[in-house]
Amino acid sequence: MVKEAARYTLVGQKLYRKGFAFPFLRCLEVGEAEYVMKEVHEGICGTHIGGRALASKIAKAGYYWPTLRSDCMNYVKKCDKCQRFAEGHRAPLERLHSTTSPWPFCKWGVDILGPFPMAPRQIKFFIVAVDYFTKWVEVEPIATISAERVKRFLWKKIICRFGIPTEIVSDNGTQFAFRSMVEFCEGLGIKQIFTSVEHPQSNGQAEAANRVILKGLRKRLEEAKGRWAEELPQVVIPVEIGESSARTALFEPSENED
Incomplete structure (x- = not known):
């Protein structure tokens, strides 16, 4: 006592x-x-x-x-x-494949999700980018998908905030493989790595963030689907700061005073 x-x-x-x-x-x-x-x-x-x-x-x-x-x-x-809304299905175990990034904000995975129910300003999609080193997430709702829109997102959300990356991983959709987008990346010395649309696992960092964001939106919105763009920032917060892993979650600070 x-x-x-x-x-x-x-x-x-x-x-x-x-x-x-x-x-x-x-x-x-x-x-x-x-x-x-x-x-x-x-x-x-x-x-x-x-x-x-x-x-x-x-x-x-x-x-x-x-x-x-x-x-x-x-x-x-x-x-x-x-x-x-819990995830009821678990994919079978597979061998892990390591992904390397030499320093923070050097390599980003980029993806576009949608269409979603129409939000104000005719917004139906959002772009998500994940840094391979820190797992930091950047997200922006958009109304249309185009190479120019992707370029503005990369310039505003990534380059102006974190510097010019060396690599960007994305699928080979038109918005990423269009000539103006390729020239934009070449002009800044950014290497584009394309994955197949039919094999999204190749861009695993962005896909993992997508699952967490979509899961959070489902839990917060239910029937109010048109409010997804308003709720997006609140859903992204725990993705950015990172939730506890199984290993760290087992650590109980209050039991380690001695």
Whole structure:
């Protein structure tokens, strides 16, 4: 009891737990814990993440209660949207193929998704780009697909923000293989790597981001499909910062004070 009590302290009238990897974590009562779980899981910036990721996100926000991990796991199991839109199919295991990128923002995977239900300003598609090194994601809704639109996206979202990449991986659709697009890349010294439209796995980084984004949109929108462009930034946030992997999610900071 004495050892356990040493891990807690009072600040004013609030009880806090001393953490190993985090600053003081405020201890919550039952009602407060339920509110925090609901807000983080499905609130304004919530994207219906899994139980372990939810517990980790709450701890990073500065909150704690003894049954945090188990409560988060049970909360996700009872979430209607999480159960209805969960991925029920798992592809058979395959040998992993390594992809190399020597430094951040050197190699990007680019893809276009759509058409989606018509959004304001006749938006029906979006472009997604993923950096192979950092897994950083850039997304922009668009009304039409063209080489000029792709060039503007690359210039505005990638080149002006992160510098000129050395390689861009995309399918061999007209918008990427059109003459003006090829000349644009050659002029900047960017190497284009084309994959087959029938074999999207060759651009695995972009495909992985696509799955997470589409999954998040389904959970947030349900019947309000026309609002997908408005919800896109909120869905991209957890893709950019990265959700906990199975390995890091098993690490419990509050149990490693000693």
